[in-house]
Amino acid sequence: MSDDIQRMTTELARNPRSLIFLTLGEVLRQRGQLTAALAVAEAGLLRYPSLPDAHDLVGRVRSDRGEGDEAFDAWTVALRLNPAHAGALRGLAFLAFREGDLERAERHLRAALSVTPDDPSLRNALQKVIQHGGQRTLPDRPSPLRDREQSLLVDGRGRLFGGRLRGVDGGDVSEVVAAEIAGVMREAGRVTRILALGAWRGLSMECGGSGALAHFAPPTDSTVLLVMGEPGTPVGRLALEAEASAASARRWLERYQ
Amino acid sequence: MSNRYDAVVAAITRVGGVRSACVVDAIDGIVVAESSMVGTDPAPLAALAASLTRKLDGLLSVAGHGPPRVIHLEAELGHLMLKPVSPELLVVAVTDTETNLGLLRLALTDAAERLE
Numbered sequence: 186m187s188d189d190i191q192r193m194t195t196e197l198a199r200n201p202r203s204l205i206f207l208t209l210g211e212v213l214r215q216r217g218q219l220t221a222a223l224a225v226a227e228a229g230l231l232r233y234p235s236l237p238d239a240h241d242l243v244g245r246v247r248s249d250r251g252e253g254d255e256a257f258d259a260w261t262v263a264l265r266l267n268p269a270h271a272g273a274l275r276g277l278a279f280l281a282f283r284e285g286d287l288e289r290a291e292r293h294l295r296a297a298l299s300v301t302p303d304d305p306s307l308r309n310a311l312q313k314v315i316q317h318g319g320q321r322t323l324p325d326r327p328s329p330l331r332d333r334e335q336s337l338l339v340d341g342r343g344r345l346f347g348g349r350l351r352g353v354d355g356g357d358v359s360e361v362v363a364a365e366i367a368g369v370m371r372e373a374g375r376v377t378r379i380l381a382l383g384a385w386r387g388l389s390m391e392c393g394g395s396g397a398l399a400h401f402a403p404p405t406d407s408t409v410l411l412v413m414g415e416p417g418t419p420v421g422r423l424a425l426e427a428e429a430s431a432a433s434a435r436r437w438l439e440r441y442q
Numbered sequence: 443m444s445n446r447y448d449a450v451v452a453a454i455t456r457v458g459g460v461r462s463a464c465v466v467d468a469i470d471g472i473v474v475a476e477s478s479m480v481g482t483d484p485a486p487l488a489a490l491a492a493s494l495t496r497k498l499d500g501l502l503s504v505a506g507h508g509p510p511r512v513i514h515l516e517a518e519l520g521h522l523m524l525k526p527v528s529p530e531l532l533v534v535a536v537t538d539t540e541t542n543l544g545l546l547r548l549a550l551t552d553a554a555e556r557l558e
Contacts, residue, residue, distance in 0.1 A: 353506030365501035372497045373515060376490045376522060380536060383518025390498060393508025420514075 190216075197225075202232060210242045214249055222246045237267040244276045253280055254432060261439065265406075271300040275307060277439075282314060289439075290314045335413040338404070338434050343367035346438070350413065353395050362411070369401065370409045387427065389420055398423050402431040410434050447475030450533065450553040457549045459541030461520070465557070466532040468492045474531070482536070491524050491534040512547060525550035527557045 193209040206229035213222035226242045233239045244259035257280055263273035278293035294311040301307065337348040343364040352358040369388075377385045388401040396416030400423045403409050410431050414423040447465045454463035455477045462478035464487060471492035476484040499509045509529070515522040521537045523546055533553045535546060 350505065352504075358505045361504045362501060365497075365504055369494075369497050369501055372490075372494050376494055376515060377517040379486050379490060380520075380522065382515075382520045382522065382536075385515060385517045387516040388514065389516075390502075390513045391511040392502050393511050395507045397507060399502075 201228075204229075204233075207238055207242055210246065214242075214246050217249075219246055219250050223250070235266060237263040237270045237273065240266065241270060241272040241276065244273065248276060248279065253283070254436075256280060257436060257439075258432070261435065269296075269300045271297040271304070271307070274300070275310070278310065278314075282310075287314050287317050336430060337363055337366065337411045338408060339363045339366045339370075339411070340408050341367055341370055346408065347434075348411075350411070366401070366409055366411055370403070373401070387424060389424060391420075400424055400427040402427045404431040404434040405438055408434070408438060446557070448477075450556055451475045451477045454533065454535050454546075454549045454553055457535070457537075457541060457546050459538040460535050460546070461538060462487055462534075462536045464488055464491070464532075464534045465553075466491050466534055468495060468526065468528075468530055468532045487522075487534060487536060491522070491532055494522075495524060495526060495532060512550065514543070514547075521546075523547065523550055525554045527554045531557060533557070 190209065190212060193205050193212070196205050197203055197209060206225050210222050210225040210229065213219075213225060223243070223246045226239065226246050230236075230239045230243055240259045240263035244256045244263065247256035247259055256276065260273040260276040260280075263270050264277070267273075274293045274297035278290045278297065281287075281290035281293060291311065291314045294307060294314060298304065298307050298311060335350055337350050337359060338346040340346065343366065345359055345363040348359065349357065350359045350362050373385045373388055377383060385403065390399050392399060398414035398416075398418050398420060400412045400414070401409055402412070410427060412423060412427040412430055414426075451463045451465060454460060462476065462482045462484055464476040464484050465474040466472070466488040467474055469492070471489035473484045473488045478484050494515070495510065495513065498513060502508065502510060509526060511526065513524040520539055521541060521543065523535050523537070523543070525533045527533060533550050535550060537546060
Protein backbone atom coordinates (compact mmCIF):
# COMPACT_ATOMS: atom_id res chain seq x y z
CA MET A 186 0.00 0.00 0.00
CA SER A 187 1.43 3.38 -0.94
CA ASP A 188 2.04 5.99 1.73
CA ASP A 189 -0.71 8.19 0.32
CA ILE A 190 -3.30 5.44 0.42
CA GLN A 191 -2.16 4.42 3.89
CA ARG A 192 -2.41 8.01 5.12
CA MET A 193 -5.88 8.54 3.63
CA THR A 194 -7.14 5.18 4.90
CA THR A 195 -5.93 6.03 8.40
CA GLU A 196 -7.56 9.44 8.25
CA LEU A 197 -10.84 7.91 7.08
CA ALA A 198 -10.73 5.32 9.85
CA ARG A 199 -10.14 8.08 12.40
CA ASN A 200 -12.87 10.29 10.97
CA PRO A 201 -15.42 8.33 8.91
CA ARG A 202 -17.20 11.59 7.98
CA SER A 203 -14.08 12.93 6.27
CA LEU A 204 -14.44 13.87 2.61
CA ILE A 205 -11.04 12.31 2.02
CA PHE A 206 -12.97 9.29 0.73
CA LEU A 207 -13.38 11.16 -2.56
CA THR A 208 -9.63 11.35 -3.08
CA LEU A 209 -8.96 7.89 -1.72
CA GLY A 210 -11.60 6.32 -3.97
CA GLU A 211 -10.22 8.09 -7.02
CA VAL A 212 -6.61 7.08 -6.26
CA LEU A 213 -7.68 3.46 -5.81
CA ARG A 214 -9.64 3.64 -9.07
CA GLN A 215 -6.64 5.02 -10.94
CA ARG A 216 -4.50 2.21 -9.56
CA GLY A 217 -7.04 -0.33 -10.81
CA GLN A 218 -8.07 -1.42 -7.31
CA LEU A 219 -11.70 -1.26 -8.33
CA THR A 220 -13.21 -3.44 -5.59
CA ALA A 221 -11.59 -1.32 -2.89
CA ALA A 222 -12.45 1.88 -4.77
CA LEU A 223 -16.11 0.87 -4.98
CA ALA A 224 -16.24 0.01 -1.28
CA VAL A 225 -14.79 3.41 -0.37
CA ALA A 226 -17.08 5.25 -2.80
CA GLU A 227 -20.25 3.51 -1.65
CA ALA A 228 -19.42 3.93 2.03
CA GLY A 229 -18.91 7.64 1.35
CA LEU A 230 -22.16 7.81 -0.55
CA LEU A 231 -24.01 6.34 2.41
CA ARG A 232 -22.75 9.22 4.54
CA TYR A 233 -23.24 11.86 1.85
CA PRO A 234 -26.19 10.78 -0.33
CA SER A 235 -26.78 14.35 -1.51
CA LEU A 236 -23.18 15.00 -2.53
CA PRO A 237 -22.88 15.05 -6.34
CA ASP A 238 -19.14 14.30 -6.19
CA ALA A 239 -19.85 11.07 -4.32
CA HIS A 240 -22.22 9.90 -7.07
CA ASP A 241 -19.67 10.98 -9.67
CA LEU A 242 -17.01 8.84 -7.98
CA VAL A 243 -19.35 5.84 -7.93
CA GLY A 244 -20.05 6.48 -11.63
CA ARG A 245 -16.34 6.47 -12.50
CA VAL A 246 -15.64 3.29 -10.56
CA ARG A 247 -18.70 1.53 -11.96
CA SER A 248 -17.74 2.57 -15.47
CA ASP A 249 -14.23 1.17 -15.02
CA ARG A 250 -15.79 -2.08 -13.80
CA GLY A 251 -17.73 -2.27 -17.05
CA GLU A 252 -21.02 -1.61 -15.23
CA GLY A 253 -22.40 0.94 -17.66
CA ASP A 254 -25.99 0.89 -16.44
CA GLU A 255 -24.98 1.49 -12.83
CA ALA A 256 -22.53 4.21 -13.91
CA PHE A 257 -25.28 5.85 -15.92
CA ASP A 258 -27.58 5.83 -12.90
CA ALA A 259 -24.88 7.30 -10.64
CA TRP A 260 -24.07 10.13 -13.04
CA THR A 261 -27.74 10.83 -13.66
CA VAL A 262 -28.28 11.25 -9.91
CA ALA A 263 -25.22 13.52 -9.70
CA LEU A 264 -26.73 15.70 -12.44
CA ARG A 265 -30.08 15.77 -10.70
CA LEU A 266 -28.31 17.11 -7.62
CA ASN A 267 -26.15 19.50 -9.63
CA PRO A 268 -27.19 19.98 -13.28
CA ALA A 269 -23.83 21.65 -13.98
CA HIS A 270 -21.63 18.86 -12.63
CA ALA A 271 -18.83 18.64 -15.20
CA GLY A 272 -17.65 15.21 -14.03
CA ALA A 273 -21.08 13.66 -14.44
CA LEU A 274 -21.51 15.29 -17.86
CA ARG A 275 -18.12 13.95 -18.91
CA GLY A 276 -19.05 10.50 -17.65
CA LEU A 277 -22.34 10.44 -19.52
CA ALA A 278 -20.52 11.66 -22.63
CA PHE A 279 -18.09 8.76 -22.27
CA LEU A 280 -20.92 6.24 -21.99
CA ALA A 281 -22.66 7.75 -25.01
CA PHE A 282 -19.43 7.65 -26.99
CA ARG A 283 -18.92 4.02 -26.04
CA GLU A 284 -22.45 3.24 -27.28
CA GLY A 285 -21.74 4.99 -30.57
CA ASP A 286 -24.17 7.82 -29.84
CA LEU A 287 -21.85 10.64 -30.88
CA GLU A 288 -24.54 13.28 -30.97
CA ARG A 289 -25.36 12.76 -27.31
CA ALA A 290 -21.68 12.53 -26.38
CA GLU A 291 -21.06 15.86 -28.08
CA ARG A 292 -24.02 17.46 -26.32
CA HIS A 293 -22.76 16.33 -22.89
CA LEU A 294 -19.21 17.44 -23.61
CA ARG A 295 -20.32 20.88 -24.77
CA ALA A 296 -22.37 21.20 -21.59
CA ALA A 297 -19.33 20.17 -19.51
CA LEU A 298 -17.15 22.67 -21.34
CA SER A 299 -19.61 25.45 -20.63
CA VAL A 300 -18.97 24.72 -16.94
CA THR A 301 -15.16 24.28 -17.13
CA PRO A 302 -14.14 25.96 -20.42
CA ASP A 303 -10.40 25.68 -19.71
CA ASP A 304 -10.31 21.91 -19.22
CA PRO A 305 -7.97 20.60 -21.96
CA SER A 306 -9.07 16.99 -21.52
CA LEU A 307 -12.67 17.98 -22.24
CA ARG A 308 -11.57 19.90 -25.33
CA ASN A 309 -9.61 16.88 -26.55
CA ALA A 310 -12.55 14.60 -25.95
CA LEU A 311 -14.89 16.94 -27.82
CA GLN A 312 -12.43 17.13 -30.69
CA LYS A 313 -12.31 13.34 -30.84
CA VAL A 314 -16.09 13.11 -30.90
CA ILE A 315 -16.36 15.73 -33.63
CA GLN A 316 -13.74 13.89 -35.71
CA HIS A 317 -15.91 10.80 -35.49
CA GLY A 318 -18.91 12.89 -36.49
CA GLY A 319 -19.05 11.47 -39.98
CA GLN A 320 -19.98 8.13 -38.48
CA ARG A 321 -22.80 9.57 -36.41
CA THR A 322 -25.48 7.06 -35.73
CA LEU A 323 -28.25 6.67 -33.25
CA PRO A 324 -28.83 3.14 -32.06
CA ASP A 325 -32.17 1.77 -33.14
CA ARG A 326 -34.40 2.39 -30.19
CA PRO A 327 -37.82 3.24 -31.53
CA SER A 328 -39.54 2.76 -28.20
CA PRO A 329 -38.47 2.92 -24.59
CA LEU A 330 -40.49 -0.21 -23.82
CA ARG A 331 -40.18 -2.36 -26.87
CA ASP A 332 -39.46 -5.52 -24.91
CA ARG A 333 -42.42 -5.26 -22.58
CA GLU A 334 -46.04 -5.84 -23.47
CA GLN A 335 -48.76 -4.17 -21.43
CA SER A 336 -46.77 -1.18 -20.23
CA LEU A 337 -46.96 2.59 -20.64
CA LEU A 338 -44.51 5.44 -20.19
CA VAL A 339 -46.26 8.71 -19.44
CA ASP A 340 -45.26 12.17 -18.26
CA GLY A 341 -46.86 14.26 -15.52
CA ARG A 342 -49.22 15.89 -18.01
CA GLY A 343 -50.57 12.61 -19.30
CA ARG A 344 -48.54 12.58 -22.51
CA LEU A 345 -47.85 9.07 -23.72
CA PHE A 346 -44.17 8.45 -24.56
CA GLY A 347 -44.36 4.77 -25.35
CA GLY A 348 -45.94 1.42 -24.79
CA ARG A 349 -49.42 0.09 -25.26
CA LEU A 350 -52.10 -1.14 -22.92
CA ARG A 351 -55.09 -3.29 -23.68
CA GLY A 352 -58.13 -3.20 -21.45
CA VAL A 353 -59.89 -6.24 -20.08
CA ASP A 354 -62.02 -6.40 -23.26
CA GLY A 355 -58.90 -6.35 -25.45
CA GLY A 356 -59.39 -2.78 -26.69
CA ASP A 357 -56.59 -0.21 -26.69
CA VAL A 358 -56.90 1.91 -23.54
CA SER A 359 -53.43 3.48 -23.69
CA GLU A 360 -54.52 7.10 -24.08
CA VAL A 361 -57.28 7.09 -21.49
CA VAL A 362 -55.13 5.29 -18.95
CA ALA A 363 -52.24 7.70 -19.65
CA ALA A 364 -54.54 10.60 -18.78
CA GLU A 365 -55.51 8.90 -15.51
CA ILE A 366 -51.89 8.07 -14.66
CA ALA A 367 -51.02 11.76 -14.54
CA GLY A 368 -53.52 12.20 -11.71
CA VAL A 369 -52.24 9.13 -9.89
CA MET A 370 -48.68 10.43 -10.15
CA ARG A 371 -49.64 13.74 -8.59
CA GLU A 372 -51.58 11.98 -5.85
CA ALA A 373 -48.70 9.63 -5.02
CA GLY A 374 -46.38 12.63 -4.74
CA ARG A 375 -48.87 14.44 -2.52
CA VAL A 376 -49.29 11.42 -0.24
CA THR A 377 -45.58 10.89 0.33
CA ARG A 378 -44.94 14.61 0.77
CA ILE A 379 -47.67 15.17 3.37
CA LEU A 380 -46.88 11.95 5.22
CA ALA A 381 -43.15 12.83 5.18
CA LEU A 382 -42.23 9.57 3.45
CA GLY A 383 -39.74 11.10 1.00
CA ALA A 384 -39.96 10.54 -2.73
CA TRP A 385 -42.16 7.70 -3.91
CA ARG A 386 -40.35 4.80 -5.57
CA GLY A 387 -43.12 2.48 -6.65
CA LEU A 388 -46.80 1.75 -6.36
CA SER A 389 -48.31 -1.66 -6.86
CA MET A 390 -51.86 -2.93 -6.70
CA GLU A 391 -53.92 -5.95 -7.39
CA CYS A 392 -56.84 -5.28 -9.72
CA GLY A 393 -60.32 -6.37 -8.71
CA GLY A 394 -62.25 -8.63 -11.06
CA SER A 395 -59.41 -9.53 -13.40
CA GLY A 396 -56.86 -10.33 -10.66
CA ALA A 397 -54.20 -8.62 -12.79
CA LEU A 398 -51.36 -6.75 -11.11
CA ALA A 399 -50.27 -3.20 -11.82
CA HIS A 400 -46.98 -1.60 -10.85
CA PHE A 401 -46.04 2.05 -11.26
CA ALA A 402 -42.41 3.19 -11.12
CA PRO A 403 -41.00 6.69 -11.70
CA PRO A 404 -38.06 6.49 -14.17
CA THR A 405 -37.52 10.23 -13.61
CA ASP A 406 -39.09 12.96 -11.51
CA SER A 407 -41.42 13.91 -14.34
CA THR A 408 -42.41 10.53 -15.79
CA VAL A 409 -44.06 7.36 -14.62
CA LEU A 410 -44.06 3.86 -15.98
CA LEU A 411 -47.00 1.48 -15.62
CA VAL A 412 -46.35 -2.23 -16.03
CA MET A 413 -49.21 -4.73 -15.90
CA GLY A 414 -48.79 -8.36 -14.87
CA GLU A 415 -51.00 -11.35 -15.55
CA PRO A 416 -53.07 -12.72 -12.65
CA GLY A 417 -50.86 -14.88 -10.47
CA THR A 418 -47.66 -12.97 -11.23
CA PRO A 419 -45.67 -12.67 -7.99
CA VAL A 420 -45.74 -9.08 -6.76
CA GLY A 421 -41.99 -8.98 -6.22
CA ARG A 422 -41.26 -10.27 -9.71
CA LEU A 423 -43.45 -7.64 -11.31
CA ALA A 424 -41.70 -4.95 -9.24
CA LEU A 425 -38.31 -6.19 -10.48
CA GLU A 426 -39.52 -6.22 -14.08
CA ALA A 427 -40.89 -2.72 -13.64
CA GLU A 428 -37.58 -1.50 -12.21
CA ALA A 429 -35.70 -2.94 -15.16
CA SER A 430 -38.14 -1.33 -17.58
CA ALA A 431 -37.84 1.96 -15.67
CA ALA A 432 -34.05 1.86 -16.04
CA SER A 433 -34.44 1.27 -19.77
CA ALA A 434 -36.97 4.09 -20.01
CA ARG A 435 -34.65 6.41 -18.08
CA ARG A 436 -31.89 5.81 -20.60
CA TRP A 437 -34.30 6.31 -23.46
CA LEU A 438 -35.53 9.59 -21.99
CA GLU A 439 -32.00 10.81 -21.39
CA ARG A 440 -31.18 10.00 -24.98
CA TYR A 441 -34.10 11.65 -26.69
CA GLN A 442 -35.18 14.49 -24.41
CA MET B 443 -68.85 -1.75 17.37
CA SER B 444 -65.80 0.44 18.00
CA ASN B 445 -64.15 -2.42 19.90
CA ARG B 446 -64.15 -4.48 16.73
CA TYR B 447 -62.40 -1.70 14.84
CA ASP B 448 -59.95 -1.12 17.66
CA ALA B 449 -59.07 -4.82 17.79
CA VAL B 450 -58.43 -4.86 14.05
CA VAL B 451 -56.17 -1.81 14.27
CA ALA B 452 -54.31 -3.25 17.24
CA ALA B 453 -53.62 -6.46 15.30
CA ILE B 454 -52.07 -4.48 12.42
CA THR B 455 -49.78 -2.55 14.75
CA ARG B 456 -48.33 -5.81 16.01
CA VAL B 457 -46.48 -6.12 12.70
CA GLY B 458 -42.98 -4.74 13.25
CA GLY B 459 -42.29 -1.28 11.86
CA VAL B 460 -45.91 -0.10 11.67
CA ARG B 461 -46.09 3.58 12.64
CA SER B 462 -49.78 4.07 12.12
CA ALA B 463 -52.77 1.86 11.39
CA CYS B 464 -56.28 3.09 10.64
CA VAL B 465 -59.71 2.02 9.61
CA VAL B 466 -60.91 4.75 7.27
CA ASP B 467 -64.27 5.85 5.94
CA ALA B 468 -63.45 5.70 2.24
CA ILE B 469 -66.25 8.03 1.19
CA ASP B 470 -65.43 10.94 3.51
CA GLY B 471 -61.76 10.19 4.13
CA ILE B 472 -62.12 10.29 7.90
CA VAL B 473 -60.69 8.08 10.64
CA VAL B 474 -62.98 5.37 12.04
CA ALA B 475 -60.37 3.81 14.34
CA GLU B 476 -56.62 4.29 14.63
CA SER B 477 -53.48 3.50 16.52
CA SER B 478 -50.49 5.70 15.79
CA MET B 479 -47.07 6.41 17.22
CA VAL B 480 -46.68 9.70 19.01
CA GLY B 481 -46.26 12.50 16.48
CA THR B 482 -48.13 10.72 13.69
CA ASP B 483 -51.41 12.41 12.79
CA PRO B 484 -53.92 9.88 11.41
CA ALA B 485 -56.31 12.51 9.96
CA PRO B 486 -54.26 13.39 6.87
CA LEU B 487 -53.40 9.71 6.43
CA ALA B 488 -57.11 8.85 6.26
CA ALA B 489 -57.88 11.65 3.80
CA LEU B 490 -54.95 10.82 1.54
CA ALA B 491 -55.58 7.08 1.63
CA ALA B 492 -59.20 7.58 0.54
CA SER B 493 -58.19 10.02 -2.19
CA LEU B 494 -55.44 7.76 -3.57
CA THR B 495 -57.80 4.79 -3.61
CA ARG B 496 -60.38 6.79 -5.59
CA LYS B 497 -57.74 7.83 -8.14
CA LEU B 498 -56.57 4.26 -8.63
CA ASP B 499 -60.13 2.99 -8.77
CA GLY B 500 -60.78 5.48 -11.58
CA LEU B 501 -57.71 4.37 -13.48
CA LEU B 502 -58.59 0.69 -13.21
CA SER B 503 -62.18 1.26 -14.24
CA VAL B 504 -61.22 2.92 -17.55
CA ALA B 505 -59.21 -0.22 -18.35
CA GLY B 506 -62.16 -2.44 -17.44
CA HIS B 507 -60.80 -3.78 -14.16
CA GLY B 508 -62.61 -3.84 -10.84
CA PRO B 509 -61.57 -1.70 -7.86
CA PRO B 510 -58.11 -2.27 -6.35
CA ARG B 511 -57.81 -5.09 -3.82
CA VAL B 512 -54.49 -4.15 -2.21
CA ILE B 513 -52.44 -0.99 -2.81
CA HIS B 514 -48.81 -0.60 -1.81
CA LEU B 515 -46.98 2.70 -2.13
CA GLU B 516 -43.24 2.45 -1.55
CA ALA B 517 -41.29 5.60 -0.69
CA GLU B 518 -37.76 6.51 0.37
CA LEU B 519 -38.62 6.61 4.06
CA GLY B 520 -41.43 4.10 4.40
CA HIS B 521 -44.44 2.33 2.99
CA LEU B 522 -48.15 2.95 2.79
CA MET B 523 -50.36 -0.10 2.34
CA LEU B 524 -54.13 -0.05 1.87
CA LYS B 525 -56.73 -2.77 1.74
CA PRO B 526 -60.26 -1.81 0.71
CA VAL B 527 -62.82 -3.71 2.78
CA SER B 528 -65.79 -2.39 0.82
CA PRO B 529 -66.54 0.76 -1.21
CA GLU B 530 -67.08 2.50 2.15
CA LEU B 531 -64.20 1.22 4.25
CA LEU B 532 -60.39 0.88 4.04
CA VAL B 533 -57.75 -0.49 6.36
CA VAL B 534 -54.49 1.43 6.10
CA ALA B 535 -50.99 1.15 7.51
CA VAL B 536 -47.90 3.36 7.34
CA THR B 537 -44.60 1.68 8.14
CA ASP B 538 -40.89 2.31 8.22
CA THR B 539 -38.61 0.94 5.50
CA GLU B 540 -37.70 -2.25 7.36
CA THR B 541 -41.14 -3.74 7.85
CA ASN B 542 -41.95 -7.22 6.53
CA LEU B 543 -44.28 -6.39 3.64
CA GLY B 544 -45.56 -9.94 3.32
CA LEU B 545 -46.64 -9.99 6.96
CA LEU B 546 -48.20 -6.57 6.61
CA ARG B 547 -50.19 -7.67 3.58
CA LEU B 548 -51.46 -10.70 5.51
CA ALA B 549 -52.37 -8.54 8.51
CA LEU B 550 -54.34 -6.12 6.32
CA THR B 551 -56.10 -8.96 4.51
CA ASP B 552 -57.01 -10.55 7.83
CA ALA B 553 -58.24 -7.20 9.12
CA ALA B 554 -60.41 -6.71 6.06
CA GLU B 555 -61.94 -10.16 6.45
CA ARG B 556 -62.78 -9.46 10.08
CA LEU B 557 -64.55 -6.26 9.08
CA GLU B 558 -66.52 -7.64 6.14
